[in-house]
Amino acid sequence: MRWACILLTRLALDGVQRGRDDADAPLVLVSGHVPRRLIRAVNAQARALGLRPGMSLTAAQTLVTDFAVAEYDEQQISHWQHFLAAWAYRYSSHVSLDYPHALLLEVESSLGLFGPWPRFEQRLREDLTGLGFQHRIVLAPNPAAARALTNVHDGLAVMDSLALREHIQRLPIQRSGLDAQSVATLSRMGLKQLGQILRLPRDTLARRFPAEVLAHLDRLLGVLPVALGSYQPADEFAARIEFNFEVDSHQALLFPIRRLLLDLQAFLAGRDCSVQRFELTLEHRDHEPTCLPIGLLSAERDAQQLFEVTRSRLEQLQLPEPVLAVRLRASDLPAFTPKPVSLLEERPPPVQPWDQLRERLRARLGDEAIHGLVAVADHRPECAWRRDTEGAGMPPVQLGKRPGWLLAESEPLNELMPEILAGPERIESGWWDGADRRRDYYVVRTRDGRLAWVWQAVDGQGPWMLHGWFA
Incomplete structure (x- = not known):
């Protein structure tokens, strides 16, 4: 080994x-009780000023104050x-x-x-x-x-x-x-x-x-073996940065928040997981802590993307008081799924990936402003999709050919006998929720050459009703 x-x-x-x-x-770390506080560690800038570990803080402040x-x-x-x-x-x-x-x-x-x-x-x-x-x-x-x-x-x-x-x-x-x-x-x-x-x-x-x-x-x-303990990673991430002064601007909070997110990225990489929701808490002196929940449409672990989303959310927040400390906690840690990349892709990547742009727009405009469409397990065309803001939908039902443009309400087709290309496809569903549908759907070509999706009642009575157009 x-x-x-x-x-x-x-x-x-x-x-x-x-x-x-x-x-x-220049920075020094001290320990002990007043008045006998001793310097335990110094950085290079403090050492250049003549400060050394073991020196009393009082003696150091006599030599240098800055x-x-x-x-x-x-x-x-x-x-x-x-x-x-x-x-x-x-x-x-x-x-x-x-x-x-x-x-x-x-x-x-x-x-x-x-x-x-x-x-x-x-x-x-x-x-x-x-x-x-x-x-x-x-x-x-x-x-x-x-x-x-x-x-x-x-x-x-x-x-x-x-x-x-x-x-x-x-x-x-x-x-x-x-x-x-x-x-x-x-x-x-x-x-x-x-x-x-x-x-x-x-x-x-x-x-x-x-x-x-x-x-x-x-x-x-190596003659005598060494038995070592084995580290087990924690189930959640929690970190806190305390300031030695009051922070009253969003801009001054960005550096410690970026550092916390870089730490989160390192933690996630170690556990081979990602994060979709985490909580940022801003601590104040006399006011209750300000909690800022951050949610993403999909799981991520890239610190830069997490930072862009957090910064956009933070800019919309009104601080009730100056901030004394910032804390980050993430307990929902789904498994990491790398994005698929084609070995044959030769086109240059976009200036900003779509996932990052989507999260930035969502953070700036609100959770409901950006949404997707997902399939719903329902045969009725009006009920077979819904808006989605979480990025998780049900698997679609295996259906026949569907138009790219579905009308909000069916309307009469102004042709008595269109050319039928496919059909009928019978849809009978919805009896349980009061929106029963009993229709025969057809793919037809109109006199001007367009492809339409139309239906008639199952008994063959009534006019042709237009429900959508094919591209």
């Missing part, structure tokens, strides 16, 4: 920064790790969260689908960069080795046990994953790399160190 380890090098910071539209502004401050939240770290596990689930059926700040993916069985490892790795990196998370990736024959090697490598791919042993031997003791006390003891003995430890007699190591040291070395070399 081959395992890929994705080490999320600054998960807490990326989780906060991706929700802010001022990505280039930087943003956010809370270092352990629960949010877990949230983002689970979010990325949902994203990674599209690439592997075995995703593990057993290591903090890291994802372990079994990729041996996925290479046949996503191509050789260099191409697969590039795809993972593009996705993670698009989602806004910095990372390091290493491929190794076992998960313990992959995790340890990400401490010192990025882009390393170890394909066999011989190469693995060479890389493990060069691994610094401080970065090997051993416990701190064992690392301190080994360092005092003058040992710097794992290769020096591996050359020592095992019985000597077993007497002087805890059993976990030898077990960890065996796991790194």
Whole structure:
């Protein structure tokens, strides 16, 4: 087996920064109680100002004042790790969260689908960069080795046990994953790399160190198997972005909403599903939350299309108060059905796909303004169709030839003996709802050459009645 380890090098910071539209502004994450609040993480802009992790917030504000401050939240770290596990689930059926700040993916069985490892790795990196998370990736024959090697490598791919042993031997003791006390003891003995430890007699190591040291070395070399838990994706998507200021315009809400929809797209891709209805909630300080339900005519998972529909709905909304947070929830997740594409299609695609145009018109003009026609299981021509705004209709009844233009009401045909081309087709139906129809329908040609659909009463009495025209 081959395992890929994705080490999320600054998960807490990326989780906060991706929700802010001022990505280039200096930002620090702090924890602790006032007045002893310590800086836990800084971005590159804050580091350029001289701010460092471990510095007190008071000392940092003495040096510099122009930087943003956010809370270092352990629960949010877990949230983002689970979010990325949902994203990674599209690439592997075995995703593990057993290591903090890291994802372990079994990729041996996925290479046949996503191509050789260099191409697969590039795809993972593009996705993670698009989602806004910095990372390091290493491929190794076992998960313990992959995790340890990400401490010192990025882009390393170890394909066999011989190469693995060479890389493990060069691994610094401080970065090997051993416990701190064992690392301190080994360092005092003058040992710097794992290769020096591996050359020592095992019985000597077993007497002087805890059993976990030898077990960890065996796991790194693949001698001892590693049992990892398997991530199970959630049944619904829920995410929330809280602002550190009040937002009172629709335009300022677009960036966080776009970010939420990109997260939704990654979640849907991981579960191989789509969404047709979801709910956007805007939270206020003193007013009840504003709920904005979003419905589409067909299931989608493209973030851009979801964003266009949501933006059109949001522009029609009157905000009762400034917004403090925005929340998105999607629980109706039908299976994803790719749109069929012809291999022989040579015509250039339209400027905007019809599905996107339909959803934009529906969002701007209202749900009832755009509709389709669907067949209904009824033989009576007047009742064989209905308006449809949900995109779901019943399968049509197998009927004879029907005209493209059906008149709203039948009217007398001004010809005594038209030329009959087909018929009669008898329709007797509707006795149960009071709209009984007992007619014989014919396809006829009029004297001016047009094709018409006409009927007479079943007893042959009465005039010819015109019901529709054929194109």
